[in-house]
Amino acid sequence: MAVKQRIKKKAYQRVQAFPQVKGKIIERVELDVTPDYYIVEIRFQDKTALSFELEPCVMVYPELTNWKSGNYRPLKRWRPVHSRSSRL
Numbered sequence: 001m002a003v004k005q006r007i008k009k010k011a012y013q014r015v016q017a018f019p020q021v022k023g024k025i026i027e028r029v030e031l032d033v034t035p036d037y038y039i040v041e042i043r044f045q046d047k048t049a050l051s052f053e054l055e056p057c058v059m060v061y062p063e064l065t066n067w068k069s070g071n072y073r074p075l076k077r078w079r080p081v082h083s084r085s086s087r088l
Contacts, residue, residue: 021050058083 024044032039038054064076 018050021048024048055085057085 021042021044024046027043027045030039030041030043032041038056039051040054041049041051043049060081062078062081063074066073066075
């Protein structure tokens, strides 16, 4: 008998679809990195592009743990803390 595993998704995980580019033929993929921005750009043969501007951030996951037994045991977890976007 197979055991079903429950996969718990985190609140920030999601899938974003881009139906407008379905069927387009990719000409090239570029990564543009400067001190001011990071962009991944997918260029298509029809001279259109889908680009993703990336913003570096910091995520901190605070938790209090007990190691007295030599094994990890979480006692308390707090909400993640993240850096603010420069785009706001």
